[in-house]
Amino acid sequence: MSDTDSIKKGFEAYDAGVEKSVARFPERKKAFVTGSKSPVKRLYTPLDDAGRDYARDVGFPGEYPYTRGVQNTMYRGRFWTMRQYAGFSTAEESNKRYKFLLEQGTTGLSVAFDLPTQIGYDSDHALSQGEVGKVGVAIDSLADMEILFDGIPLDKVSTSMTINAPASVLLAMYIAVAEKQGVTPDKLNGTIQNDILKEYVARGTYIFPPSPSMRLITDIFAYCSKEVPAWNTISISGYHIREAGSTASQEVAFTIADGIAYVDAAIKAGLDVDDFAPRLSFFFNAHNDLFEEVAKFRAARRVWAKVMKERFGAKSPKSLSLRFHTQTAGSTLTAQQPDNNIVRVAIQTLAAVLGGTQSLHTNSKDEALALPTEDSVRIALRTQQIVAYESGAAETIDPLAGSYYVESMTDRIQKEAEAYIATIDGLGGAVKAIEKGYVQQEIQDAAYTYQMDVESGERVVVGVNKFQIEEGSPKGLLRVDPIVGEMQAAKLKELRAKRDNKAVEKTLAALKAGAEGDANLMPLILDAVKVYATLGEICDVLRAEFGEYQQKVIL
Amino acid sequence: MERTIRVLVAKPGLDGHDRGAKVIARALRDAGMEVIYTGLRQTPEQIVSAAVQEDVDVVAMSILSGAHNHLFPRVTELLKEKGVDDMLVIGGGVIPDDDIPGLKAAGIAAVFTPGSPTGDIIEFIKKNLKRKA
Numbered sequence: 001m002s003d004t005d006s007i008k009k010g011f012e013a014y015d016a017g018v019e020k021s022v023a024r025f026p027e028r029k030k031a032f033v034t035g036s037k038s039p040v041k042r043l044y045t046p047l048d049d050a051g052r053d054y055a056r057d058v059g060f061p062g063e064y065p066y067t068r069g070v071q072n073t074m075y076r077g078r079f080w081t082m083r084q085y086a087g088f089s090t091a092e093e094s095n096k097r098y099k100f101l102l103e104q105g106t107t108g109l110s111v112a113f114d115l116p117t118q119i120g121y122d123s124d125h126a127l128s129q130g131e132v133g134k135v136g137v138a139i140d141s142l143a144d145m146e147i148l149f150d151g152i153p154l155d156k157v158s159t160s161m162t163i164n165a166p167a168s169v170l171l172a173m174y175i176a177v178a179e180k181q182g183v184t185p186d187k188l189n190g191t192i193q194n195d196i197l198k199e200y201v202a203r204g205t206y207i208f209p210p211s212p213s214m215r216l217i218t219d220i221f222a223y224c225s226k227e228v229p230a231w232n233t234i235s236i237s238g239y240h241i242r243e244a245g246s247t248a249s250q251e252v253a254f255t256i257a258d259g260i261a262y263v264d265a266a267i268k269a270g271l272d273v274d275d276f277a278p279r280l281s282f283f284f285n286a287h288n289d290l291f292e293e294v295a296k297f298r299a300a301r302r303v304w305a306k307v308m309k310e311r312f313g314a315k316s317p318k319s320l321s322l323r324f325h326t327q328t329a330g331s332t333l334t335a336q337q338p339d340n341n342i343v344r345v346a347i348q349t350l351a352a353v354l355g356g357t358q359s360l361h362t363n364s365k366d367e368a369l370a371l372p373t374e375d376s377v378r379i380a381l382r383t384q385q386i387v388a389y390e391s392g393a394a395e396t397i398d399p400l401a402g403s404y405y406v407e408s409m410t411d412r413i414q415k416e417a418e419a420y421i422a423t424i425d426g427l428g429g430a431v432k433a434i435e436k437g438y439v440q441q442e443i444q445d446a447a448y449t450y451q452m453d454v455e456s457g458e459r460v461v462v463g464v465n466k467f468q469i470e471e472g473s474p475k476g477l478l479r480v481d482p483i484v485g486e487m488q489a490a491k492l493k494e495l496r497a498k499r500d501n502k503a504v505e506k507t508l509a510a511l512k513a514g515a516e517g518d519a520n521l522m523p524l525i526l527d528a529v530k531v532y533a534t535l536g537e538i539c540d541v542l543r544a545e546f547g548e549y550q551q552k553v554i555l
Numbered sequence: 556m557e558r559t560i561r562v563l564v565a566k567p568g569l570d571g572h573d574r575g576a577k578v579i580a581r582a583l584r585d586a587g588m589e590v591i592y593t594g595l596r597q598t599p600e601q602i603v604s605a606a607v608q609e610d611v612d613v614v615a616m617s618i619l620s621g622a623h624n625h626l627f628p629r630v631t632e633l634l635k636e637k638g639v640d641d642m643l644v645i646g647g648g649v650i651p652d653d654d655i656p657g658l659k660a661a662g663i664a665a666v667f668t669p670g671s672p673t674g675d676i677i678e679f680i681k682k683n684l685k686r687k688a
Contacts, residue, residue: 115569115620119596127598130625131569204571204595244574331574335669368669370621370651444577451578455672464670473652480621553594555580 007046018042035289036247037449038412044404052411057302061397062317065305067298067410068398069356070321075394079107080352081359082384083160085327087112087137088371089484091147094137098152100374104381108190109152110160110361112136113170118205120166120539123488133484135371136162140492141534145173146180154178158189160235160325160359165207167194168216169538172526175228191232191281191325194220197258197430198237200549201439202244207539210431212546216521217262218269221276223522232281234262235325238300242285243331245447248296249413251285253420254430254439256303260421261430263312277308278318286348286355287329293348294400295409297355300324302410303417326352327361333368337463338474341365342379349387354400360384370477437554444554495532503531508541515545560680562613565593565602567630570620575647579615582673583680599629607637612686615676618648624657631662641685647671 032040052058059065062072071077084106087094098109113136116128122140123132132138139145149159154177163170171192175185196213199206208216217234224233238246238255246254259280266276284300286293304322308314328348333341342365352360362380364372372380388394400406420442427433434440453459460466507528514524528538564580566573573595584590591609593602606614614634616627627646634642646658647667655666665679 115571119569121569127569127596130622131620134621135570199571204573205569243572245578369649444581447574448578448581451582451673455674461670465672477651479651482624551594551596553592555577555584555590555592 004047004050011045011047014043034248034292034409035287036249036292036446037453038247038249038292038409044408046404048404048408052407057411058401058407062321064309064317064320066301066321068401070301070323070358074356074397075353075388076397079388079394080357081108081158082106082381082388083108083110083325083359083361084377084381085110085112085162085361086377087114088135088478089133089137089480090487091137091139091144095148095150095152097374098148101377101381102152102157104378105385106381108158108160108359111148111162113161113163114138115205117170117535118163118165120169120207120535120543122492122534122536123485124492125536129485132488133480138484138488139170139173139535140488141495141532142173142176142529143491143495143532145170145177149177149181153183154181155183155187158191160191160193162193164193164196164199164203164205165213166535166539167192168220168522168525169529169535171220171228171231172522172529175526176530185228186230188228189230191235192220193237193283194234195237195258195283197261197434198240198255200434200551201254202240202443206549206551208542208546209549210435212542213549214262214265214431215269218266218271219520219522221266221279222269222271223520224279225271225275229279231279233276233279235281235283236262237283239283239285239327241443242287242329244443245331245450246443247446248287248289248292249416250420250442250446252296252300252303252413253417253424254443255282255284256300256307256417257421257424257430257433259304260307260311263308264429267312273308273312273314274316274319277312277314278316281358282322282324284324284326284357285329286326286352288332288344288347290347290351290354291400291403291406292409292413293351294355295406296413297324297326297352297357298398298406298410299413299417301356303414303421307421323358325359325361326355326357328352328363330363330367333363333365334461334464335368336468337471338365338369340463341368342383345380346383346387349383350391350393353387353393354398356398366474366477369474370479373476373478435552437552440552440554492534495534499532504528504533504537507531508533508537511538512541512545515542560588560613560684561609561611562588562590562615562680563593563602563606563609563611564590565597565605565614565616566595566618567597567599567602567616567626568618568620568622569596570618570622571595572619573617575619576617579617579647579673579676583615583677586677588680599626599633602630603633603637606634606642607639611642612684613643613645613680616644616646618646618650621649623648623650624654627658627663628661635662643680643683643685645676645679647676
């Protein structure tokens with residue numbers, strides 16, 4: 001009898017026995033499902049490994065198809081970058097928070113901008129009222145950026161900036177600040193999010209329609225491949241897709257479909273895939289279902305590697321390997337009994353680490369209520385440090401590989417994601433699928449199902465629909481002073497009075513001419529930024545030329 | 556026969572987080588209400604004009620960016636200026652408890668914070684309609 005036959009026989013005997021006992025003592029539920037509502041079997045065995053070929057589908061770390069990780073030593077070489085997303089109020093306040101984080105042992109910066117900055121409005125714009133400095137720092141011009149990074153050596157830290165529609169402008173400001181510090185662009189490390197497609201479906205900070213937006217993105221790819229070679233030119237993000245309610249498989253699928261659209265656009269713009277693809281990076285969510293999340297990260301690497309090799313013929317190993325940042329899931333945090341969130345974040349941290357993330361932001365316990373205080377940010381960072389230094393999870397590579405359950409779920413997520421990608425291909429690609437509302441509808445359906453499952457009690461959220469207590473109002477939340485809006489407006493007034501306005505006009509006119517034609521816009525934006533043209537002024541020039549995106553409202 | 560309750564679900568300000576707004580819109584619709592969703596980035600002026608034009612019974616707004624103290628009262632103010640006094644205005648989002656009394660004083664009838672079941676919102680609307688349904 002072969003091994004498989006004997007396992008099969010054993011399994012059948014086990015199964016018959018278990019069915020008998022379940023008939024007498026039913027299990028907790030009729031159907032068991034993952035966090036994304038996929039069925040979970042009672043037991044996974046070697047029988048679930050049938051059809052998987054280790055060399056072809058799993059392989060070795062740092063080797064195709066990268067299921068086990070993108071580096072050959074992973075965290076034995078060095079830990080992931082502990083990168084806490086932060087920013088609020090003015091550049092002065094945020095600069096203080098960054099210095100606090102660096103003192104506490106964070107190893108990379110991550111800048112949160114306020115909504116006016118993300119949508120290309122100056123702080124004194126009518127639509128900015130009430131929003132200045134609220135969800136991030138207000139940046140109107142290079143002058144604010146100089147304050148934001150004051151005393152932080154840009155050749156020593158890596159900086160991630162969550163900026164999309166106006167990514168070129170903020171990257172230009174970063175390059176200009178570095179120059180003032182005597183740091184040349186080739187020494188800069190960091191990431192701009194620069195992922196407009198997920199803004200249309202899940203995050204909402206779009207400005208321009210898809211076509212000029214894709215041009216801005218490919219201009220950045222082309223510029224950085226020559227001038228800022230170590231910069232991650234995009235962070236293709238599933239994070240917000242998941243926050244908007246998608247399942248784990250949809251998160252992988254829609255993110256990689258967006259990635260395919262960016263690669264397509266860059267190749268159409270005349271770039272060679274191996275010139276820009278090594279600088280593409282990704283950003284995923286880490287939810288509570290530990291094993292499903294680990295499987296998701298592993299599947300994402302495998303799907304991307306196959307896409308890059310088979311669809312785009314990429315040759316460089318760096319083009320094939322999916323490097324990603326992770327953030328723990330904001331949508332899983334509860335306003336009720338907020339201390340419980342520390343535990344959720346710890347599980348999610350473990351998922352990200354067991355899944356082989358390159359960098360990680362851990363949410364703070366108070367984020368369902370407000371922006372985090374210093375104390376809660378410290379606990380969030382300590383959670384990463386405990387997983388890194390005490391849990392043992394980082395001592396060997398991809399420790400869950402070979403788990404019958406995790407490998408089987410990795411295969412399932414790959415299969416489901418590839419099926420979605422095929423559907424999106426059939427609709428004409430990610431841009432078309434978004435314009436048709438397909439992606440949005442899929443995400444919304446999943447979000448609604450989840451909410452209804454919580455409300456029916458089918459899905460338990462501790463402290464929300466089970467184990468509730470009477471609680472008082474939370475104390476000591478961080479509040480942003482509403483005066484920030486006036487302060488920024490005053491700074492802008494002063495700036496416009498003392499800068500060289502002729503130079504500003506000249507560079508903005510050059511930008512307009514560039515936008516009308518097909519010049520790479522990055523150098524033109526850099527010129528404008530350096531003479532202190534404001535973010536709003538630069539975006540207004542582009543708005544006039546490109547028009548604005550009109551959202552497709554789907555219910 | 557009961558008249559159908561008409562609701563405008565609105566996203567004031569620049570905030571792009573509309574998972575909650577959309578889930579609630581759908582839950583209200585499944586509860587038999589007629590729902591119009593504005594989409595993102597609406598100014599208070601746009602919201603009021605849509606509410607008047609659509610002649611809704613309820614305006615339900617969602618903000619997660621922290622701009623609620625500025626934007627919610629602006630909507631009730633503008634409604635008042637237009638002489639509209641029979642629309643029920645409610646809000647939701649990431650809103651600190653300390654801000655709720657001020658918002659209520661400004662005419663926001665109820666504020667629903669994270670974790671609120673959609674059933675509570677439906678019930679609140681049915682019980683507190685200003686126009687007779």
